[in-house]
Amino acid sequence: MVFLTWGILIVLAGVNILFSRQPKTGRNRLEIITLYLLAVNVGIGGLLGFYGHVFMADEVARSIGWATGSGFQFEIGIANLAIGILGLLCIWLRGNFWLAAAINSLVFGLGAAFGHLRDIAIHQNLAVNNAGPILWVADIFNPLLLITLVLILRRLDKTS
Numbered sequence: 001m002v003f004l005t006w007g008i009l010i011v012l013a014g015v016n017i018l019f020s021r022q023p024k025t026g027r028n029r030l031e032i033i034t035l036y037l038l039a040v041n042v043g044i045g046g047l048l049g050f051y052g053h054v055f056m057a058d059e060v061a062r063s064i065g066w067a068t069g070s071g072f073q074f075e076i077g078i079a080n081l082a083i084g085i086l087g088l089l090c091i092w093l094r095g096n097f098w099l100a101a102a103i104n105s106l107v108f109g110l111g112a113a114f115g116h117l118r119d120i121a122i123h124q125n126l127a128v129n130n131a132g133p134i135l136w137v138a139d140i141f142n143p144l145l146l147i148t149l150v151l152i153l154r155r156l157d158k159t160s
Helices: 002-019 026-055 058-062 072-089 096-123 133-159
Strands: none
Touching: 002 026, 026 058, 026 072, 026 096, 026 133, 058 072, 072 096, 072 133, 096 133
16 A cells, blocks of 8 residues: 555646646645655545555554554554545645644554554564555654645745
């Protein structure tokens, strides 16, 4: 799923940049890429996380190396739903809302990464959705990239 959302993001952002009526400035391109990172990776990614943890809980638990049947699956699913909604709302809400959504993504992602790394260290859990792309791309790279882009946009807006 991690690479699917990146594929969607690249295609949609590329099409938007190519056909945008806005001036083709670096700042405008950066804004489009950041928007799609928020809407697709955070928004759609959050909704997919919600769906998986709530409606496919046992399958997802096994793919992470967790015990099945835990009520925490539902709770993590609801957290993913909230994150997904924040990401999608970034389509319409800008400015500080983007910063808040990026901070939420960063805190959740790095917190989840810590949990995965702890599980690797303590239980040698190398399940694909504990030690694979979910950890390195979704939980670490995406949130760090997102907060960086949002902060760059904020700085560009202050200097113009």
